[in-house]
Amino acid sequence: MVEDNPDNRLLLRAILGGRYEVAEYENGTAACEGLREQIPDLVLLDISLPDMDGLDVLRQIRADAALKTVPVIALTAHDMPSDRGKFTAAGFDDYLTKPILDESVLLEAVESCLGRRPDRA
């Protein structure tokens, strides 16, 4: 997960921690370094980060040969009807609106993305 808000990290860890091995990054710079060292099966990526925005992090992921096929789910507080299209057009595999009120929505998105490895090679 790439998320700067400690409360959101706590919540994501509580939901996912018992099921998955979760690495946490608090900003885009740390994420871009860490993801290259430890290639994940999936990235949950906050759009609003203190240093880079999530779209910049996604661009780096998609430009990296080792990371470009990794599914990325956008996490954003911007609950606008047009946003889903905007984020999927940008190259995200899915989109979740914060706060996460229903953990089954998160788990279904994660499982769906893990089961569907898009061919971006």
Ligand SMILES: [Mg+2]
């Ligand atoms: Mg944020």
